[in-house]
């Protein structure tokens with residue numbers, strides 16, 4: 001396993017800057033997810049780490065040793081990096097055992113030693129006994145597990161995964177998430193995992209780097225990212241967050257009293273935040289409750305989600321705002337309700353600009 005240090009990395013293609021002064025440290029054996037909308041630069045960052053692209057500025061170090069930038073350009077094969085793509089990239093003419101054993105063959109591992117390592121890798125991804133099959137005889141999930149087993153056999157220091165579950169259905173994704181976790185525990189490899197699926201990133205990663213237009217806009221463990229978004233953009237991107245204007249009447253030691261649509265409520269704030277006046281509040285569906293108290297609102301629509309419903313409401317005090325509320329059952333459109341603020345997160349002051357104005 002290697003630590004990865006990315007320093008002021010910029011990548012331009014012609015006139016467009018695809019990565020803009022990105023700095024990031026990934027610890028030895030850490031599982032880091034790169035999360036962001038299509039085109040934000042995730043794959044480009046991964047390709048730079050792998051060595052398929054060279055930086056326009058900045059540098060990349062593995063275990064403190066430069067591999068790219070400022071005159072350094074260690075080729076991909078010398079970086080001990082394995083890559084798992086969504087397309088699996090298995091050789092169709094080879095058996096599963098030959099595919100998994102290929103990196104070992106290249107390194108000169110022969111005979112029983114190779115057979116043993118292949119069997120071990122296949123057991124780790126729960127495909128024992130599949131050695132003689134060809135990729136065409138496998139399901140999508142099984143192919144992806146063979147690709148992982150090939151990675152495992154290589155014993156890489158760094159594993160880069162580019163949306164490896166994108167081609168799989170929902171059920172397979174869940175079971176593959178478990179396999180990735182076990183794979184990570186077994187190899188101890190440093191893993192960088194690209195996804196635009198936040199649930200996947202939350203389920204797998206130690207930390208998540210949220211990217212937006214070539215920059216990292218927040219880097220935090222999943223729970224903190226969800227609970228304490230540092231900008232309006234992240235607040236909206238993660239966990240169906242909605243943002244509304246509020247008035248802060250008291251704020252200290254991580255707790256704030258706010259007035260939202262004429263009603264007072266207690267919410268969370270950054271420990272260092274102490275201000276009163278105008279504020280912007282991030283509200284997740286689970287932060288609100290329909291009941292006997294709270295601000296008046298009208299139900300716009302309801303979406304049934306299995307164990308509960310997500311009800312969209314518009315406050316009477318500001319019908320432009322749409323908020324989502326978790327409720328046991330769907331509610332009829334047009335119904336009058338009261339909504340209580342049970343929790344919420346006061347966005348840091350520097351984030352209190354509308355997303356459009358910040359764009």
Ligand SMILES: Nc1ncnc2c1ncn2[C@@H]1O[C@H](COP(=O)(O)OP(=O)(O)OP(=O)(O)O)[C@@H](O)[C@H]1O
Nearest residue numbers: 013014018036037038039040041042043044045196
């Ligand atoms: N070789 C290239 N030449 C020119 N532009 C490129 C090249 N590679 C990527 N880009 C551009 O860089 C931007 C970022 O692309 P990148 O593939 O890194 O995004 P991404 O976040 O991985 O997106 P997705 O989730 O859709 O894969 C895009 O606008 C893309 O068109």
